[in-house]
Amino acid sequence: MLASAVLSFVIAFLAGFGRIAKNPIIRKFTGFYIEVFRGTSLIVQLFWFYYALPGLFGIDLGTDFWAAVVAISMNYGAYMSEVVRGSILSVSSGQREAATALNMSRFQRMRLVILPQAVRMMLPEFGNYLIQMLKATSLVSLIGLTDILYHGDIFRSTNLSLAPTVYLLILVFYFILALPLIWLTRWAEKQSSKGVATE
Amino acid sequence: MAEPIVRYKDVHKSFGDVQVLKGIDLDIAPAEKIALIGPSGSGKTTIIRMLMTLEEPTSGVIEVDGRPLWHMEKEGELVPANEKHLREVRGDIGMVFQHFNLFPHMTILDNCMVAPVHVKGESKEEAKQRSIEMLEKVGLGDKLDNYPSQLSGGQKQRVAMARALVMRPKVMLFDEVTSALDPELVGEVLEVIRDIAQEGEMAMILVTHEMEFARDIADRVLFLDEGTIAEQGSPEEVLENSKSERLQSFLSRFRSSSPS
Ligand SMILES: Nc1ncnc2c1ncn2[C@@H]1O[C@H](COP(=O)(O)OP(=O)(O)OP(=O)(O)O)[C@@H](O)[C@H]1O
Numbered sequence A: 001m002l003a004s005a006v007l008s009f010v011i012a013f014l015a016g017f018g019r020i021a022k023n024p025i026i027r028k029f030t031g032f033y034i035e036v037f038r039g040t041s042l043i044v045q046l047f048w049f050y051y052a053l054p055g056l057f058g059i060d061l062g063t064d065f066w067a068a069v070v071a072i073s074m075n076y077g078a079y080m081s082e083v084v085r086g087s088i089l090s091v092s093s094g095q096r097e098a099a100t101a102l103n104m105s106r107f108q109r110m111r112l113v114i115l116p117q118a119v120r121m122m123l124p125e126f127g128n129y130l131i132q133m134l135k136a137t138s139l140v141s142l143i144g145l146t147d148i149l150y151h152g153d154i155f156r157s158t159n160l161s162l163a164p165t166v167y168l169l170i171l172v173f174y175f176i177l178a179l180p181l182i183w184l185t186r187w188a189e190k191q192s193s194k195g196v197a198t199e
Numbered sequence B: 001m002a003e004p005i006v007r008y009k010d011v012h013k014s015f016g017d018v019q020v021l022k023g024i025d026l027d028i029a030p031a032e033k034i035a036l037i038g039p040s041g042s043g044k045t046t047i048i049r050m051l052m053t054l055e056e057p058t059s060g061v062i063e064v065d066g067r068p069l070w071h072m073e074k075e076g077e078l079v080p081a082n083e084k085h086l087r088e089v090r091g092d093i094g095m096v097f098q099h100f101n102l103f104p105h106m107t108i109l110d111n112c113m114v115a116p117v118h119v120k121g122e123s124k125e126e127a128k129q130r131s132i133e134m135l136e137k138v139g140l141g142d143k144l145d146n147y148p149s150q151l152s153g154g155q156k157q158r159v160a161m162a163r164a165l166v167m168r169p170k171v172m173l174f175d176e177v178t179s180a181l182d183p184e185l186v187g188e189v190l191e192v193i194r195d196i197a198q199e200g201e202m203a204m205i206l207v208t209h210e211m212e213f214a215r216d217i218a219d220r221v222l223f224l225d226e227g228t229i230a231e232q233g234s235p236e237e238v239l240e241n242s243k244s245e246r247l248q249s250f251l252s253r254f255r256s257s258s259p260s
């Protein structure tokens, strides 16, 4: 979960910047990646990374764990890159112009003026995606990774009578895991409404 | 006239099929104060945005302190400027915008300090000290740690001026800097501009609809109409003894409605 979160952030920023790059080849390439990963479902992608890639191309991502991490990151990275792109573009042109008038370089404009404002807009949405990502880890059990649900299933099949309790426990467990993320999102929303409000 | 600090040579600008500027020739002396007036859509903003490198001329040459702004020399020929050249020449120009464009995520002090530190490479202490002095000069020494959203429009515009001034430009551009303000806040901003103008050493181009103010501080008034400089001269010549009917009718709109 943590690994996919970090990796998907990295991918989101890379792809988000790629989409607004000056170079048309980079733009096309990242556009293609985003379309593919948003256009197919995560389950399909998980199976691909787990079964098809090693089988068809001999690419083996090592452990099941890494197959899952890469699939989830690529999937969420695609969605989140659109958030990155949208937030950057939504910073008003007046901000860019004021930075230019102060003779900032292209890089300084992005780092000092545009990104700090864009990130505040991204935070709440990123929070939502993090929560979803947490839920997505349950999908991973489909390809055999020892995930919470999977453990739950094993436990349940050995103690049939306890089944409803186990499912309830799993629910509670996920909720407890998600709770800090929900708080984080709330906090991020508050942060974002602070500085960005009408100038 | 001494060597001009800014020179427009037959500058044209079109947006798509629409020709907005149809050949601007203009020399501005160091320290000269110019008021640019004209009807809405006549291209006033476009003229100064090209000097700030926010809009590229369609043809013609703009020079700053003898150097072409949008072109650079390469193997004896003038070629379009790259980012590095633009940054070199642009350093002489500063601009204040109609809608302030302060950075909302920074305090007032940081708004002023950010460019001296990152663009000019000044030490934080030096930039901070100069920024505080400048903010005190525009009457905002007590707001250093406030954010822009906590200020009135007039205060914001004064911060914007301090932010531009700490960069020590040789030419300052003002694009209708009071037109987004409540009427009772206009005075405090004009007062600051007047102070800056009196200090003298900087050239200034003011796009303005404040005719009284233009008369007070301008050395020269330009009337822009249909993409050309239709009339120019001292404030008396242009504002009181205007030659063309178009300028007279343009000015009459302000007389009837300006009490101050
Ligand atoms: N980025 C742009 N794209 C297309 N047309 C533009 C653009 N900027 C300006 N124009 C057009 O160019 C003409 C001149 O605009 P400009 O803003 O320079 O006029 P102005 O004299 O400053 O007017 P105002 O007094 O209303 O500010 C207008 O007709 C405007 O619609």
Ligand SMILES: [Mg+2]
Binding pocket: B044, B045, B046, B175, B176
């Ligand atoms: Mg204008």
